[in-house]
């Protein structure tokens with residue numbers, strides 16, 4: 001269908017920037033651009049009726065690293081790289097909190113805990129040995145001298161079974177993912193960003209005169225600049241980029257009377273995670289159990305991951321309790337060999353900001369801003 005003159009005049013004339021994807025990265029980029037250059041005409045094109053990737057479907061951990069995660073990173077990257085990323089995650093969180101406000105985010109700091117079973121004694125003692133080192137490295141970033149400490153005394157209070165040790169990270173928090181995204185959408189719209197939902201971008205044609213965006217519903221939008229913020233779906237548009245999709249499945253229980261668990265919990269190097277949401281438990285992950293199956297950008301719930309998460313719930317987290325699960329869902333991560341996001345120019349007028357792994361809540365606002373800066 002051709003646009004009428006009126007449609008073109010109001011919605012598509014003189015577009016300065018098209019952002020593809022309305023996750024935390026796309027929205028943060030749009031807000032940053034409008035804050036710095038108020039008269040830019042910015043359009044976000046979003047495939048889903050709601051943002052439909054990771055940003056509305058995650059666990060809401062406001063996290064910058066558990067001990068095993070950081071030690072794993074140190075085994076693969078230089079100290080500078082690892083703590084630069086911790087610093088970015090911390091700074092990104094502060095930026096998000098300043099932008100949206102703690103009340104709007106329902107931001108809470110109950111800390112986070114890493115769990116170790118008794119058959120993980122070697123890993124645990126390696127972690128214990130490195131706590132002082134990590135605390136010294138993180139103190140200048142967060143201002144907290146004792147980020148990590150042993151918290152075995154809490155195991156009983158939380159009611160866990162089969163868990164031998166806990167390490168507390170006292171500086172991590174948690175937020176309401178839906179409130180975060182609703183707030184970012186509101187701020188973007190208030191600043192004059194237009195968001196079209198249900199629009200699937202099929203291709204981008206870049207040239208020295210600007211870019212043309214081709215969509216599945218046959219729109220052709222001319223724009224000066226483009227930001228691709230499609231995370232786990234990026235290869236559908238930019239096949240050469242090193243972003244691999246990874247599905248994560250999640251459950252939430254019905255409310256549980258006198259739930260003793262408060263805070264965020266990491267297990268199995270962060271592949272499994274759970275937290276309280278009021279008096280419910282949200283539990284997700286386990287994609288390392290079925291790596292081939294879960295390397296996909298298709299949403300879906302599978303029996304094998306469901307069984308694994310249910311066993312974790314019943315055997316360790318809420319033993320001896322009759323628990324009802326209210327809802328299951330999945331979300332799509334973008335991961336890669338390297339942990340840091342890709343923020344780069346891919347052609348004359350096109351920039352990509354993607355591959356946020358499991359840290360987009362923390363780092364997404366900054367990644368969006370970094371992508372936006374490359375467009376200015």
Ligand SMILES: Cc1cc2nc3c(=O)[nH]c(=O)nc-3n(C[C@H](O)[C@H](O)[C@H](O)COP(=O)(O)OP(=O)(O)OC[C@H]3O[C@@H](n4cnc5c(N)ncnc54)[C@H](O)[C@@H]3O)c2cc1C
Pocket residue numbers: 020021022023024025026045046047048050051052053054055056057058059060061062063199200201202229230231232233234236237247248249250284330331332333353354355356357358359360361362363364
């Ligand atoms: C289950 C789960 C739990 C997680 N838990 C946490 C956590 O606790 N803490 C944390 O920090 N991080 C967590 N993450 C990671 C975090 O959610 C992501 O890193 C972050 O949301 C990525 O944001 P994004 O904007 O880059 O991508 P997304 O939120 O995925 O946004 C990309 C958007 O692009 C749209 N899109 C894709 N292709 C097209 C196209 N061709 N045309 C138009 N639109 C398109 C998609 O519909 C989507 O809305 C979790 C992720 C998952 C899946």
